[in-house]
Amino acid sequence: MSGSAAPIAWRHLFHTIRVYLPLWAGATILFAGLGYAYTRVRVDTYSASQSLVIRNEAHGEQDLLGRFASQTDLKAAQETVLELSNNRNVLMAALTRLDPELAELENGPSQDFIADARSRIIVRPPKGSEFGATEVIYLETRETTQERAEKLCNYVREALTNAMRDIRADRFSGVIQELTHSRDLAAAHRQEANKKLQALETSVGSDLGELRSLTENFAGSGNSQRVLTDLQKESQQAELELEKLRELEALLKRGQADPDQLLVSGGELLASQPTLKRLKDGYTDAQLAASSLSSLYTANHPKMRAAETAQREILDKILQEIQASIESMEPQIRIASDRVAKLQKKQDELSNRLNELAEMRTTYSNLLSDFGHRTNLLERAEASLNEAEASRQAALSIDLISPLGPVQSGDKPVGPNDTMLLIGSITAGLLFGAGMVFLVAPGSGKDNFGRRWSDYSGSKFNAAPAAVPAAQQVVASAAQPTVAPPAQPVENAVPAEPATEYAPANHAADAWQNLQRLAAQSSQTGPGEPRVERRSNPR
Incomplete structure (x- = not known):
């Protein structure tokens, strides 16, 4: 085998392109038609986005002033916003404002509709970063028109704000209930300690002052x-x-x-x-x-x-x-x-x-001491309860999500335009047709037997004749794969047709001739030479 690559058979390549023109041209036209049909039936999608900044609650953290204590806390808050954007209630609150007829549905919209709505609402970090790196996040919505995309973005932001507000209010309501129970329990314990102390002081009578002086000023004299x-x-x-x-x-x-x-x-x-x-x-x-x-x-x-x-x-x-x-x-x-x-x-x-x-x-x-301890617990419980009530009031009136400027939307739809889609469809058709031609068309020479399945059998473009004459089989055994030899006086021979540049009906015969030639070569192998066995294609 030569060390350099074989030259490209340009003549055979152009010949194959002309022969299989219906295949690759048809594939190109088919893909182009499909692409054109898609451009006619598809619905344009417009995108609108708004940058949002999220801050932490300021109660109990006077030094932070609304900033998050760690990157983990910031990431948790932003991921909470991400989860809320996929919540069904938040989606319905925004979609019913955009399309009021959705609220009139008896069983509500289907799950497929909700899933499609989720895919059109995106909460993402700034480009080149991830959640927790900065306090800014982006809310992006996609709709059929630019106006609907902008409205949906505003509605989703308001729904997220209300959902965050409701979550904070519910959380503080639960905390208030727990602190109220703790306050009542501390008050009951303090009342019990007060009764015991009062009973002892009553039994002491006029010596109560002296008893208090002994307790409060133990080192001194009463x-x-x-x-x-x-x-x-x-x-x-x-x-x-x-x-x-x-x-x-x-x-x-x-x-x-x-x-x-x-x-x-x-x-x-x-x-x-x-x-x-x-x-x-x-x-x-x-x-x-x-x-x-x-x-x-x-x-x-x-x-x-x-x-x-x-x-x-x-x-x-x-x-x-x-x-x-x-x-x-x-x-x-x-x-x-x-x-x-x-x-x-x-x-x-x-x-x-x-x-x-x-x-x-x-x-x-x-x-x-017990009475003082119970009093301190009651005071702390009341202070925590007052702080929780103040936080709940703040949660109902103050938002933790603030927009940074108005909604931004593009004038053009998202994705490629009709021209790019049509060019892409044509390109895909050409590539698909070229691939089919590569799979179907035979090679340029006969030594590469078995390279394609068409070398073993014909196709609809190179169908074999119904029967091969016996004289042609004899000619094939004489190792003349492509061009017929000059006419010779052979008994019962059929005159061969003159060779032409293009004979598509002889491809199957050529494949049969290759099989015969290789079989003859393998039968003429000497005693000292290794015998080469070739298996036929099982198809």
Whole structure:
């Protein structure tokens, strides 16, 4: 086999084109007719689009101010708009405004009609991007006229806006119901805690202030604690005074039995008895005077007798004063004892009450803490409920989808025009006809036996004759595939017709001749040569 490609048989190619002109021309005319018929029956489609911007809700996110926290949130919102554009209710809301007669249908439009409507409403991201890359999306609608496309685009945008508004309102309505239930539950729990706290405070009574002071100011001292401290100090002072009175009474009783003990006692005990103290001082002075006179005079001297008489008189007065003082001190001692007893009783009562309050403090503190916790929960529930109600009101009045400018529509229909469709149909017909010719037409030479099925059998364009003469079979066995040899004197031979440039009726005979020639060549193969077996086409 040669390394270079075989030259193209242009003569055979042009010959094949002329021979199979009805096939490829018919295919071209058929496709052109179909294309022309389609251009006559098809309905033009016009497109209208509008750019939309979608923002996030601003409640609870003061720092974001309507922006989405992440690209995932933005993509989820845009895909929600995409799903809503395919919703049947949204489609019907827009289509019934465009065609009011659809609302009069008893069972509504068919599923095929809805599917066709879905295919004519497109929500897409900007060209060259995807959902979530930018806050801008495009709404595109297609209709039979430019005006209907623009109206449908506006109606679909309004239906999407209303659907988003309804979804937000329904969502916040569900949230409000849940928060209302939480608020009522928190209020019931708070009321229960309040009842327990109220019962405990009622049992405490007037000591409620002290109990609250113990609970709220645990590290410091309350009013009762300060009162207890004062009582303790006062009780100590009363006991000290009572002890002094008792010591004075004992001293006076000893002095009544032995006046000398009174004279040698300290002046602190006699400070409460000024008369007795002066008598004591006078008696001491009389003793000093008598002592000084005794060094000068004898005991019988009048001055000495006068001094002794003065001493006896002062001592008698002292004894009388001691008796009077003892009698006057008894009520003082009794009063002081009663005062000490009362102070001790008050002290004990206050101590017991403080102990009881101390035991209640833990329970009261827990109840106060529980009540405060329930109050905080109720306040948070009410705050969340107010925020949800405000969000629902905002959802009913504010839109999250805003148009960026008016609807844009093209003056020409979408897709190729009639001329392009006709040219495309003609081109498709030519290609289809060329393919059919390639499948049907034989090759340029006879060595490529078996390349096409027409090499084995004829077709409607190269039908074989009813019978092949025996003489022609002999001629075919002589390895003359295409041109008949010169006439020879063969017995019973039929004169061959002169060769012409075009003989379409001999294609089947040529195929038969090829079979005969190859069979003869295979039968003449030498003993050392490999035998080549060729299978006939099963068709």
